[in-house]
Each structure stands twice: as structure tokens, then as C-alpha cells.
Amino acid sequence: MDAVRIIAASRRGLAEASTVHEVIVEAWQAQALAEAVGSHLAIFGPYEVRSRARGLGDAGGRFSGGLLRPAPRTGGLRAAQLTEVRDVRGALTGLRGLLREVCEALVNVVCSADEEGMYWTCVEAMDTADESSDRITGILEKLEVRDRNLA
Template sequence: MEAMRLIEATRSALTRSQTVQDIVAEAWQAQALAEVIGGYFAGSASPVTRWEAEGLSEAGGRACGALRRPASGHTTLQRGGAIRASQLTEVRDPQRVLLALGVLLGDVGIALVEVACVADEGLYWQCVEAVDAADESRDRVFGMLREFSTHRAGGAA
């Protein structure tokens, strides 16, 4: 499945989430998507883009670890059939995908802060770690966007 469709599906599911469990599960799905998209871009020819992409993948994986994978019986996984990110097959417009992923990760951070405000201590610390990883993921996304812009501007000159 194309990356934009996966990002849009994840953002829509996060927006519809009403329970703490659903929000955490969708945050997990978004971070899994960041991990996979980072891996997708890690094969890039540009060393800077590769470095940022590997960092994106690592931060997404760390956030997934902080949030722990939702139980297989969770409604989010039932609706999607599995981990949405595992369905990634292509990235048609890298800049558009990275911009949308950056927005999604920002939404995830906000949602996790809201969850942390009402969570017990264990979930609170999971959310704090996941917010930190989401921020790092966004930084990596924007680093990749800067690199794409630099190469595009350099190629046009």
C-alpha cells in the first residue's frame, strides 16, 4: 500500500480514538509506520538522508518499544488486520509523505500528552518516553525534508 494511504488511515484512526487504549494503540501504529518509512528511505543514495532515515527508523522502533505492542485482540489491530506499517509497498511522493508523517507524529505527541495527564504511573512513563521518541522522529523527518530541498535546489541550479 502506498505510504500516503497508510498515513491517512493512521491519522484518521487516531482522530477517531476515544479511549486511552485506542489512543495508545494508534500512537503505536504511527510509530511503527515511522519505523518502516525510515527503513524505506535508509536505502537512499545521500549519506545525510540515509543517516536521518536510519535515525527515524530507530526512534520509531524505540517508541513502539516504549508503548509496547497492543494485544492481538485489540480493536485497532482487528480493524487493520495487523500492523498497518507492514503493508507499505511504495512511496510515490517522498516530500509529501514526509510532511504528512511529520504532522501525524505531531498529532501523536499531543494525543500522548493528553493520555499521560490521566494515566497511572506506568502508562505515564510509557507516554513520556513515546512523546520523546515522537519528537525525535519529527526532527528526523524534518532533517530529511531539508536534505531533499537542498538536493532539489542544488539540482536546479
């Protein structure tokens, strides 16, 4: 399945998340997707962005999600369905937007967290999402430079 479709499904999943556990699971899903997109682009992406894409894959894989696994209603790990990234720029832009939305949802969870473990799980998830977002910005900048040089 194409990355853009999976990103859209992840955005819907996050929007429908109604419990703390579901928000954390969606954060984990988004990070797994960042890892999968980064790894895919490191192999099949434009040559100029492959090393940065490896960094995105590494960053995406750092969040353990408090060792949470996807809830049964999510149908498993969405990132496992990734087979292609047809629109590299569109996928990266969408993924960066998803990671921002994840951070916003996690801020709401942090503000209401009544246990220290949940607080630190959310902080870890926000840090990882922020790092992944920064790496995506770097890849997009590299693509822009490449496109200018080709023109």
C-alpha cells in the same frame, strides 16, 4: 500500499481513538510507520537522505508501546502494508503531522493518567515521536538542499 495512504489511515485511526488503550495503540502504529518509512527510504530513497532515513527507522523502532499490539479493529500493523513511497516529500510531511497529532493525543492521556505505568508509557511515546519528527525535519532539509543544488 503507498505511504501517503497508510498515513491517512493512521490519522483516521487516531481521530477515532476513544480510549487510552486505543490512543497508545495508535501511537505505536505511528512509530511503526516511521520505522517502516525510514527503513524504506534508507534503501530506496534518494541517495542524499539514506543515512538520515536509517536514523528515522532506528528512532521509529524504539517505542515499545508498553508492549501493546494493535487492537483487532485496526486490522493489524498498518506499517506492514508499506510497499512504496511515491511522494517522498509528501509522505514525510504527512508523517511529521501524524506524529504531532500523536503527541497532542498523548498529552491528553498523560494529563488524565491515574497510574504511573501509563504516564511513563505516554512520556516514552512522546519522546520517541518527537525524535522521529526531528529526524524527518532533517531529511526534508536535506531534500531541499539537494533540490536547490540541482536547479
